[in-house]
Amino acid sequence: MSDQAEITRSTDDSKARLRLWLRLLGVTRKIEGELRDRLRREHSTTLPRFDVMSALNRHRDGLRMSELSGVLKVSNGNVTGIVDRLAEEGLVERVPVPGDRRAMMARLTARGQEVFAGQAAEHEAWIDRFFAGMGAAEARNMAARLKELAEALETKGDKG
Amino acid sequence: MSDQAEITRSTDDSKARLRLWLRLLGVTRKIEGELRDRLRREHSTTLPRFDVMSALNRHRDGLRMSELSGVLKVSNGNVTGIVDRLAEEGLVERVPVPGDRRAMMARLTARGQEVFAGQAAEHEAWIDRFFAGMGAAEARNMAARLKELAEALETKGDKG
DNA sequence: GCCTTATGTTTTAATCTTAAAATATTTGCC
């Protein structure tokens, strides 16, 4: 392959990757928009609130505030506000961490678990429907490739 | 296949699709976070501002405010504020649309084009690096599947 | 020409989001 051909190929690959990223972003925004609309209309809640409750539902013993922000990939200060509002409504409670008075665990209340269960069932059905055109094998395959990508991104985080 | 087996398979498929969605969301957030950090540190700008300028860069004649919000999949009011700030800095200008005094076109100024060119070159290099572990054929394949998904979501938008 | 309805944008109020500063506590060193 000539030097020129190498450069050409490389540029084309770069364009292909950029297009993939734009497509990833577009699909994600579209689905997030749909979910937001439906959560608002049918459950009077928001996507960030649902995300927080979902994370806490997967961790029944609760999560520290910093773990919560890590899982959701949002800032620390961000979850403070969302948990504040969920706590005001009695869906989430803050529990002190024994042995570390700086830290707080957030966890779902009994009522929070009930409310979330109703939202989650519908959420799963919506997602199933959005991805209905994609076979299960295809979905598993794409998820596996994205997982590889996520892992590569993690290890690259050091320097970039 | 027994009814029970069908139900089991169907539930597993549903879980696979949900996992794909969570993976899609996770990867997208991770990359967005990286881009935000780099745009802030190296170009003193934000991801929403970059997105607006990028859309305007692809449409040199400008875009109506509503077209801009449609392309970016954000609300109308949202782009008003971002364009306001970009216009204050002389990177974007609002141009009246002949024949429709309600509408406004937003477009990059000459300086906006220069500033964006510098940001875009780096942005493309970052993306290329994030996706480096993925071959070009694989990237094209995934982009094609996501495009199908996006089209299915569009046509479903009617009722959902 | 009017009047209703539709369309394009901005404004408003509330929530979300971030980065950075502030606060509180813990840990390690001496």
Add this chain to the structure above:
DNA sequence: GGCAAATATTTTAAGATTAAAACATAAGGC
């Protein structure tokens, strides 16, 4: 024990985001 550095959270200020209301103009019926 005391003090510096590290860690966990909240607060703050600015920007981003949405849905809904307000505003301005356009289009179509009569």
